[in-house]
Amino acid sequence: xxxxxxxxxxxxxxxxxxxxxxxxxxxxxxxxxxxxxxxxxxxxxxxxxxxxxxxxxxxxxxxxxxxxxxxxxxxxxxxxxxxxxxxxxxxxxxxxxxxxxxxxxx
Amino acid sequence: xxxxxxxxxxxxxxxxxxxxxxxxxxxxxxxxxxxxxxxxxxxxxxxxxxxxxxxxxxxxxxxxxxxxxxxxxxxxxxxxxxxxxxxxxxxxxxxxxxxxxxxxxxxxxxxxxxxxxxxxxxxxxxxxxxxxxxxxxxxxxxxxxxxxxxxxxxxxxxxxxxxxxxxxxxxxxxxxxxxxxxxxxxxxxxxxxxxxxxxxxxxxxxxxxxxxxxxxxxxxxxxxxxxxxxxxxxxxxxxxxxxxxxxxxxxxxxxxxxxxxxxxxxxxxxxxxxxxxxxxxx
Numbered sequence: 001x002x003x004x005x006x007x008x009x010x011x012x013x014x015x016x017x018x019x020x021x022x023x024x025x026x027x028x029x030x031x032x033x034x035x036x037x038x039x040x041x042x043x044x045x046x047x048x049x050x051x052x053x054x055x056x057x058x059x060x061x062x063x064x065x066x067x068x069x070x071x072x073x074x075x076x077x078x079x080x081x082x083x084x085x086x087x088x089x090x091x092x093x094x095x096x097x098x099x100x101x102x103x104x105x106x
Numbered sequence: 107x108x109x110x111x112x113x114x115x116x117x118x119x120x121x122x123x124x125x126x127x128x129x130x131x132x133x134x135x136x137x138x139x140x141x142x143x144x145x146x147x148x149x150x151x152x153x154x155x156x157x158x159x160x161x162x163x164x165x166x167x168x169x170x171x172x173x174x175x176x177x178x179x180x181x182x183x184x185x186x187x188x189x190x191x192x193x194x195x196x197x198x199x200x201x202x203x204x205x206x207x208x209x210x211x212x213x214x215x216x217x218x219x220x221x222x223x224x225x226x227x228x229x230x231x232x233x234x235x236x237x238x239x240x241x242x243x244x245x246x247x248x249x250x251x252x253x254x255x256x257x258x259x260x261x262x263x264x265x266x267x268x269x270x271x272x273x274x275x276x277x278x279x280x281x282x283x284x285x286x287x288x289x290x291x292x293x294x295x296x297x298x299x300x301x302x303x304x305x306x307x308x309x310x311x312x313x314x315x316x317x318x319x320x321x322x323x324x325x326x327x328x329x330x331x332x333x334x335x336x337x338x339x340x341x342x343x344x345x346x347x348x349x350x351x352x353x354x355x356x357x358x359x360x361x362x363x364x365x366x367x368x369x370x371x372x373x374x375x376x377x378x379x380x381x382x383x384x385x386x387x388x
Contacts, residue, residue: 030247044312055243056160058236062330065320065347066310068172069239071161077169079312082319093113094240095247 020046020079027051027070027092027099035101041085050075057099061090064103081105107250107258113240114262116336117233121149122270123340124229127296128222130277131194131289138219145223149230156231157238173311176232180304183228186221187297188363191290193218195367269337290367292341298360299343305355306348317350 021043026033030053039045051057051070059078060067070076083105092099125142132138156163163171237259244255280288308314325346328335338344345352 046312055246056239057243058240062325062346065306065345065349068310069160069164069236071164071239072243074161074164075169076164076172079310082316094243096109 020044022046022048025049025101027053027057029053030055030057030092030095030098032090032092032099032101037101037103039081039083039103039105041105042082044079045081045083047078047080048075049078055094057095058093059090060093061088061103063088064090066090067093107254107261110241110244110250110255110258111261111265114237114259115265116262117237117240118263118266119233119269119336120340121229121233122266123273123337124296125226126270126273126277127289127292127341128225129274131190131293132219132222133278133285133289135219137216138222141219141223142226145226146230148223148227150234152227152231153234153238156235157242160235160239167311170311170313173307173313177304177307177311179228179232180300180307183225184297184301184304184359186225186228187293187300188359188366190218190221190225191293191297191363192366192370193221194286194290194293196370196373294360294363294367295342297363298356299339299341301359302343302345302348302352302356305352306345309349309351314351317354319349320347321350321353323347 021040023037023039023045025037025047027049047059049059049070051072051074054072056069056071058067058069059076064080064083066078066080068076068078080103083103085105088103088105090101090103125146129138129142160172163175165171167174241255241259244250245252250258277285277289277292305314309316309319323346328338328344328346330336330339330344330346335344335346343356348356
């Protein structure tokens with residue numbers, strides 16, 4: 001079984017001087033990969049979500065207070081946090097049954 | 107089918123609430139029906155265009171074009187609503203009470219109606235574009251038949267419209283004495299809520315600091331995703347766990363519009379008393 005742990009990439013953001021943590025997510029067959037994402041608490045994080053499906057998806061999280069349409073076959077960025085320690089569920093609103101996941105801040 | 111209906115309903119709801127409030131707030135302004143309809147149709151046409159060009163919008167500005175686009179059109183709507191509120195503060199009471207326009211108000215009334223049309227068009231466009239994309243996705247994935255999708259979509263749209271119409275007639279039942287004050291406050295809060303939403307998009311794009319996020323969290327009392335929470339979100343920009351900057355935008359825009367309305371009213375009183383004196387001397 002290939003269980004992917006989210007790669008934590010420390011990258012210098014082009015826009016901000018601060019060091020942002022970048023996390024990559026993939027949408028494929030209306031599912032998020034990985035579906036559980038561990039992030040450090042108390043830091044701003046850039047989610048980079050690649051939609052490999054042929055249909056658009058909407059990243060939606062009430063807990064994170066974020067929503068964004070990700071067109072088919074494209075990549076979108078969403079800034080979240082700094083988060084308090086805890087669990088933050090998210091869904092792909094257009095395919096809620098399969099597209100769901102959780103961000104765990106520690 | 108019901109899944110489709112529910113999602114379309116959620117998207118339509120917000121626009122329907124805004125149209126309901128704006129229709130009530132412009133009660134008595136002649137030919138407003140035409141402008142409301144015009145705004146809705148413009149918004150629908152815009153939805154299709156935005157949905158079709160979503161890829162381009164999304165790629166723009168390093169993948170943050172969508173946030174900038176949303177924040178910009180919300181900003182335009184806030185400005186329009188502010189203008190509308192302040193204009194209605196000087197003319198609206200007379201229109202609402204007498205249910206007819208007086209003198210030069212007709213000409214000005216047409217101007218506020220074009221503002222109304224833009225606000226309605228923006229409300230429809232924002233929610234409409236998402237609905238179009240969603241239905242497009244459903245159609246493409248073939249997970250449900252065309253009939254199922256159409257029926258679901260239509261059910262959702264009718265459901266949203268029913269809520270908007272109910273709100274409109276509910277607002278009309280407010281006694282004339284309070285009607286103007288009530289609709290003014292609603293429009294003001296609608297504008298403040300849109301400003302807070304614009305701020306949220308700019309935080310999402312990392313163009314604004316969040317200033318402590320969340321500032322508070324009452325999602326255990328009234329979550330955003332509950333029916334009442336969703337209606338309050340559409341009406342007055344309710345958010346169970348807002349970022350500090352959202353609250354700041356909300357308060358600043360709310361106070362600025364209220365101040366503008368007061369200023370216009372006080373100025374009007376002065377003109378009235380001076381013109382009376384003028385008449386008396388004759």
